[in-house]
Amino acid sequence: MTNLWTSVKVGDSVLNNRLVMAPMTRSRALDSGVPGPLAAEYYAQRATMGLIITEGTQPSAQGQGYPATPGIYTAEQVDGWRKVIDAVHDQGGKIFIQLMHVGRIAHPDNLPNHEQAVAPSAIAPGEEIFTKQGMQEIPEPRELTKSEIAQTVNDYRHAAAMAIEAGADGVEIHGANGYLIHQFLGANSNQRADEYGGSIANRIRFAIEVTQAVVEEIGPERTGFRISPLNLLGGVNEGEQAAELYHVLVSQLNDFHLAYLHMMHVGHEDILNQVRADWDGPLMVNRANRPLEKLTVDLDNHVADLVSVGNYALANPDLVARLKNKIPLNKPNPETIYVNNGAVGYTDYPTAD
Structure with a gap:
């Protein structure tokens, strides 16, 4: 794993290592969309990662899908994120805020004013979602008008500005995992x-x-972008032209010279190799269900420049030290991933020492 510990330049940030904390929804924000009271401690505990990408953060009230997720579109939310970001920077870390509009993966019970969710088309995903009333079927969304699409684009613009105002090193645009951009x-x-x-x-x-x-x-x-080719989360299927679609998308994204491209890889090696060929900048790969002994397979094969991990980082605030010193890892408790029970399952995972 020695190649994990070399520095790498991502945009205008120099990372101390190539291990990245993937974005993970934790459902612990306040009703106002302000990060919860333990968020600063949670992220700062993990600041030895080369880069932290925050949980999905809605760019507007309409972009919220789950209970207790944070936003980055009001002054109060900016103040809350500033505390988180300052805490990470105080520990020498780098942090990007992920901008996530969920589109149709929402329920009126989770949205301000109980609004109907929006999407490219009025097509329900055929899935359930957790609400404060328990699991419920996701209802049919409302199709966005062209003027609303333009407003949503501006919502992303505004949220990115707010993230930088809060001190973030950058933002990641979430174009994956069944949410709004992926739905398009x-x-x-x-x-x-x-x-x-x-x-x-x-x-x-x-x-x-x-x-x-x-x-x-x-x-x-200061801009990254996340994709997840042929990942069927949220009921989204790119269809028979998926490989061609990502060839065109990645090629056009490449023209922006972004800080990085982040790929959620679910087993289509041909598409991963194509993305690598189409992308000139740093490529970050998150492999689904990757065993620890294969953590650096994409670095070793020169397919990726960075490795992002989810549960390993969730359960091990000192993941970098554990990997460097070959110390066994904590296992995440699935019962506390999304349950707001204070420090339990959030900031109480022990370090090796």
């Missing part, structure tokens, strides 16, 4: 008949417009 990419979730639906060029249009807006606002060196 999906052949089954995007049935629009206008310039945002149908052809590959049309289905990637929203992703490119969001990226353009964020880059204009904060610069490409």
